[in-house]
Amino acid sequence: MTPSSSLPLVMSPEVAAAHADGAPIVALESTIITHGMPWPQNVETARAVEAAVRDAGAVPATIAVVAGVIRIGLEPEVLDRLAQARDVAKLSRADLAVCLARQGTGATTVAATMICAARAGIAVFATGGIGGVHRGAELSFDISADLQELAQTPVTVVAAGAKAILDLPKTLEVLETLGVPVIAVGQSQFPAFWSRDSGLDAPLRMDAPEMIAASHSMRGALGLPGGQLVANPIPASAEISAEALAPLIAQAQAEAEARQITGKAVTPFLLQRLFELSHGRTLEANIALVLNNARLGAAIARALAKG
Ligand code: PSU
Ligand code: MN
Numbered sequence: 001m002t003p004s005s006s007l008p009l010v011m012s013p014e015v016a017a018a019h020a021d022g023a024p025i026v027a028l029e030s031t032i033i034t035h036g037m038p039w040p041q042n043v044e045t046a047r048a049v050e051a052a053v054r055d056a057g058a059v060p061a062t063i064a065v066v067a068g069v070i071r072i073g074l075e076p077e078v079l080d081r082l083a084q085a086r087d088v089a090k091l092s093r094a095d096l097a098v099c100l101a102r103q104g105t106g107a108t109t110v111a112a113t114m115i116c117a118a119r120a121g122i123a124v125f126a127t128g129g130i131g132g133v134h135r136g137a138e139l140s141f142d143i144s145a146d147l148q149e150l151a152q153t154p155v156t157v158v159a160a161g162a163k164a165i166l167d168l169p170k171t172l173e174v175l176e177t178l179g180v181p182v183i184a185v186g187q188s189q190f191p192a193f194w195s196r197d198s199g200l201d202a203p204l205r206m207d208a209p210e211m212i213a214a215s216h217s218m219r220g221a222l223g224l225p226g227g228q229l230v231a232n233p234i235p236a237s238a239e240i241s242a243e244a245l246a247p248l249i250a251q252a253q254a255e256a257e258a259r260q261i262t263g264k265a266v267t268p269f270l271l272q273r274l275f276e277l278s279h280g281r282t283l284e285a286n287i288a289l290v291l292n293n294a295r296l297g298a299a300i301a302r303a304l305a306k307g
Contacts, residue, residue: 008100009119012073015061019121024058024301026294027072027117027125027155030107033062033079034088035268036128037283038275043083045287047076049294053126056298063116065091068103072120082107090264092145110157111149114227118153123216123304125157126297128290129193130229131267132162132171135253142266143174151178155227156216158297160234160289161191161198164242165249165270168198176203181219181228183212185296191233194285195242202231209296213303232296238288240281248277 011019018025028049033042046062053060061073064082071078082088082105089106091099093115099106108116110130117125131144150157162171172190175182184190184202192198206212212230219228233239252273261269274282 007070007119008068009070009072009116011120012061012071012075014059015073015120018059022305024298024305025061025122025124026053026058026297026301027113027120027122028053028060028062028294029110029113029125029127030062030064030074030082031090031109032128032290033083034085034107035090036271037286038272039084041283041287043080045290046079046083048287049126049290052291052294053298056295056302058298058301060294061117061120061122063108063113065096065099065104065106065108067105068100070100070116070119072116072122090268092264093149094145110146110159111144114149114153114155114157117155123155124297124301125155126290126293127157127159128286128293129161129163130157130159132166132168133174134266135165135167137167137170140262142262147171147174147178147180150175150180150229151226153227154220154225156212156230156300157227158230158232158293158300160193160293161231163193164195164198164245165253165267165274168192168200172200172203175229178226179224180226181215182231183215183228184231185212185233187233191231192242193289194234194240194245194282196233196236196239197242199242209299210303212300216300216304230296230300232289232293234285234289235292238285240278240285245274245278248274251277
């Protein structure tokens with residue numbers, strides 16, 4: 001094959017039609033499917049999240065790289081195959097071009113999904129939790145590329161805060177340094193993924209999707225690069241208290257250190273161990289919060305589409 005610099009990006013017919021009509025679209029990531037949840041709950045959740053976006057009046061666009069092509073919107077068979085595949089690559093900003101050049105297949109993290117969504121003209125992306133500053137980062141330097149991406153790619157990301165397995169105060173500090181607006185919804189505290197309250201105040205609060213859409217547009221008008229982090233607390237009925245989780249997190253963290261798990265493997269390892277240690281409760285909470293984020297993402301996308 002001759003080297004080409006044109007971007008291999010294909011929208012599904014449904015997403016292409018929505019794009020042509022200026023209809024609201026919500027991007028969804030695929031690493032949560034391949035590395036964040038076990039099969040078959042991963043594919044069931046991916047389908048339920050797409051349905052939640054549709055029910056809320058927007059078109060879902062799940063994003064992955066399949067055989068060297070960025071796919072914006074996955075057909076059900078493609079989603080199924082990805083969800084069951086083993087050893088799928090986890091693609092962040094650093095990996096995307098290499099995977100495409102090799103005609104490879106991989107799941108996109110928050111950072112890579114933002115890049116692909118922006119290239120496809122999609123402004124809103126809903127997920128579970130973003131990557132952040134890991135505990136012990138002062139020694140390991142483990143800081144997710146998701147944070148830098150929020151500073152440079154203009155996509156509004158709806159998440160339930162950052163996972164409690166991270167160092168949340170340091171994560172908020174880095175986001176502040178990078179100039180990323182962190183906007184809590186419906187409360188002033190920064191949520192902690194499985195729990196509604198991290199014990200930390202979010203720097204900003206906006207309760208109306210229309211206002212979140214307006215501030216997204218205003219960043220564009222200001223010529224600012226980067227997006228917004230919308231921190232949407234898990235529904236009260238689904239939350240797990242921070243006190244119940246703390247010992248499980250400490251145990252999972254200690255195991256990761258003892259087994260010298262590093263780099264990309266850290267987040268999937270911790271999520272899987274917490275799933276086991278909590279007898280599945282973290283997964284139930286994870287599913288509930290992603291659905292909740294999908295609905296808010298759709299409302300923001302609708303407000304943006306209205307202009
Ligand atoms: N939140 C989840 N499950 C996940 C992730 C987040 O509940 O699988 C993924 C997202 O794709 C996020 C990535 O971008 O973990 C962060 O990985 P790292 O810390 O290696 O940057
Ligand atoms: Mn990392």
